[in-house]
Amino acid sequence: MIVPHVVNFGLLFGGCISGGIIYPFLQSKKGQWYHTENPSSLNGINGYKVFMGLTMVVTEGIYNFITLMTVLLLDFYNKKKENDSGVSKYMLKHPSLNYDDRKRLEVFLDNHIPIIGGVVGYIVIGTMCAVVTPWIFHQIKFYHIAILFVTIFPLFFFSNTYVTGLTDWSVSTTYCKVVLFIIAAWIAKPGAVIAGLVACGLALISLNVSCQAMQDLRTGYMTLTSPRVVVAGHMYGVLIASVINPLIYLFFKAHARKSGPLGTKNSIYPCPSAAVYRAIALLSTGGVKELPKHCFTFCFITIFLTVTVETVRLVSQRKDWKVQHYIPCMTAIALPFLVGPTFTIDFALGSVVLMLWTKVNRQSAALLSSAVAAGLVCGDGIWYLPSSLLGFFNVDPPICMRFLASGKPAEMADAFLSTLGT
Numbered sequence: 001m002i003v004p005h006v007v008n009f010g011l012l013f014g015g016c017i018s019g020g021i022i023y024p025f026l027q028s029k030k031g032q033w034y035h036t037e038n039p040s041s042l043n044g045i046n047g048y049k050v051f052m053g054l055t056m057v058v059t060e061g062i063y064n065f066i067t068l069m070t071v072l073l074l075d076f077y078n079k080k081k082e083n084d085s086g087v088s089k090y091m092l093k094h095p096s097l098n099y100d101d102r103k104r105l106e107v108f109l110d111n112h113i114p115i116i117g118g119v120v121g122y123i124v125i126g127t128m129c130a131v132v133t134p135w136i137f138h139q140i141k142f143y144h145i146a147i148l149f150v151t152i153f154p155l156f157f158f159s160n161t162y163v164t165g166l167t168d169w170s171v172s173t174t175y176c177k178v179v180l181f182i183i184a185a186w187i188a189k190p191g192a193v194i195a196g197l198v199a200c201g202l203a204l205i206s207l208n209v210s211c212q213a214m215q216d217l218r219t220g221y222m223t224l225t226s227p228r229v230v231v232a233g234h235m236y237g238v239l240i241a242s243v244i245n246p247l248i249y250l251f252f253k254a255h256a257r258k259s260g261p262l263g264t265k266n267s268i269y270p271c272p273s274a275a276v277y278r279a280i281a282l283l284s285t286g287g288v289k290e291l292p293k294h295c296f297t298f299c300f301i302t303i304f305l306t307v308t309v310e311t312v313r314l315v316s317q318r319k320d321w322k323v324q325h326y327i328p329c330m331t332a333i334a335l336p337f338l339v340g341p342t343f344t345i346d347f348a349l350g351s352v353v354l355m356l357w358t359k360v361n362r363q364s365a366a367l368l369s370s371a372v373a374a375g376l377v378c379g380d381g382i383w384y385l386p387s388s389l390l391g392f393f394n395v396d397p398p399i400c401m402r403f404l405a406s407g408k409p410a411e412m413a414d415a416f417l418s419t420l421g422t
Contacts, residue, residue: 001350001373006325007166008344008351010332015341017333018049034292040276042181043283043290048298051291053337054178055299057171059306060330061159067314104221111226122149129202137198139191144183148199152179156203157210163331164211165218167347172207174338177280179203184284193281200277209234306330 026033026045036044097105126149130142156175164170177200184196213234220230252269253262260266263274283290309330316324336344350373357365 001354001369001376003167003347003350005351005355006327007329007332008347010328011167011335011344012348013328014333015336015344018336019341022048022052033294038279040279041283042177042280043292045292047292047295049337050174050177051295052298052302053171053334054174055302056306056330056334056337057159057163058155059303060310060334061162062155063307063310064162065155065158104224107224108221108227111228113227113231126150133198133202137194139187140183140195140198144186144195144199145202148179148183148203152182153203153206156207160207161211161214163335165214166329166331167335169335169339170208170211171335171338172204172211175207176200176204177277180277180281181284184281185287188285188287192285193278196281196284197277200281209238 023045026048030045034044034047038044038046040046042050126146129149130145133145134140134142156179160170160172160175179202180196180200183199184192186192187195213231216230216234217227219225220227256262256267256269259268262269263271288296309327313324313327315321316327354365354369357369
C-alpha cells in the first residue's frame with residue numbers, strides 16, 4: 001500500500017513470467033542443460049534464476065547510475081556557475097510546497113555531508129578492510145579486496161540501495177553469492193573456498209549497511225534530523241557492534257558445545273545456510289564452466305530487454321508521455337527471479353485495496369493508507385516473537401493443511417499424513 005502501483009504490478013508481472021513461463025521451460029530442460037537436483041546450486045536451475053535476476057537489477061542500476069551522474073554533474077556545474085545552493089531554486093520551481101516540506105529541505109540541504117567527506121571515508125574504510133582482512137584470513141589477498149571496493153562494490157551498493165528504496169526488499173544475499181562466485185573462481189586453488197566466503201561476508205555487511213543508511217537518511221529527512229547526526233549514529237553503531245557481536249558469537253558457541261560444535265548437524269545451532277554457501281564456494285572454484293548451459297545467453301537477452309525498456313521509460317518521461325505511468329520497472333520484474341514469485345500477490349493485493357479505497361474515499365485513503373500499511377507491517381513483525389517462542393518450546397500447530405493438487409509432492413504429503421493416523 002505504500003509502494004507505487006507500477007512497482008507492485010511489475011512485481012506481479014515478473015512473478016507470472018518467471019514462475020509461469022521461464023521456470024517450467026527450464027525444468028523441461030533438466031538432463032539436457034543441467035543435471036543437478038539441488039535447488040540452491042548455481043550449476044542447476046538456480047543458476048539461471050540468480051544470474052538472470054541479477055542481470056536485470058545490475059543493468060538497470062548501471063543505467064540509472066549513469067543517467068543520475070550525468071544529471072548531477074550538469075546540475076552541479078549550473079549551480080556552481082550561478083553560485084546557487086540549490087534550495088532557493090528548488091523552492092522557486094515548486095511554489096506549491098507546504099511549510100513542512102520547505103523546512104525539511106532547508107534542514108537536509110543545509111546540513112548535508114560534503115562530497116569529499118564521503119569519498120575520503122570510503123577510501124579510508126576500504127583501505128582498512130584491504131589491510132586488516134588478509135591479516136586475519138591469509139587465503140584472501142589485499143588486492144582482491146581492493147579491486148572489489150574499486151569496481152564491483154560501488155555498482156552493487158547503488159543497485160541494491162535502489163531496489164530497497166523502490167520495494168523495501170533487500171536482495172543483498174544474492175549479490176553476495178555473485179561476489180563469492182567471482183572470488184572463488186578467480187583464485188581457483190586451495191584456499192579459494194575460504195577466500196570466497198570472506199569476500200561474501202564482507203559484501204553482505206557492506207550492502208546491508210549501505211541500503212539501511214539510505215533508509216535512515218530518508219527517515220531523518222522526514223523528522224527534521226540532520227544527515228550528519230544520522231551518519232554519526234551509524235558510526236557509533238558499528239563501533240559498538242564490533243564489540244558486542246563477537247561476544248554474542250562466543251555465547252552461542254559456548255551454549256552449543258554440549259550438543260556439538262557450532263554449525264554441525266548435531267548442534268542445537270546447525271546453521272544450515274553455512275553449508276549452502278560452502279557448497280556454492282566449492283562449485284565456484286570450477287569457474288564459468290560450472291554454470292548451466294546457455295546461462296550467459298539468457299543474461300545477454302536480459303541485458304538487451306532491460307536497456308530497451310529503460311530507454312523507452314526515460315524518453316517517455318522526458319517527452320511527458322502518459323505511457324510512462326504504465327511501463328514496468330525492470331528491478332521489480334527481477335525481484336521474483338531472486339526471492340520467488342509468491343510474495344508478489346501480497347504486493348498486488350495491497351495496490352488493489354488502495355485503489356478501491358481511493359475510489360470510495362480519496363481523502364481518507366490519502367491520509368490513512370500509510371498508517372494502515374505501517375500497522376500491517378508492525379503486526380506481521382510482532383508475530384515473529386510468539387512464533388519463535390512456540391517454536392522454542394516445540395509447540396506444534398493444532399491442524400495440518402495442504403494445498404497440493406497432484407503429482408509427487410502430493411503423494412509424499414499423503415504418505416506422511418497417513419502415518420499420523422486420525
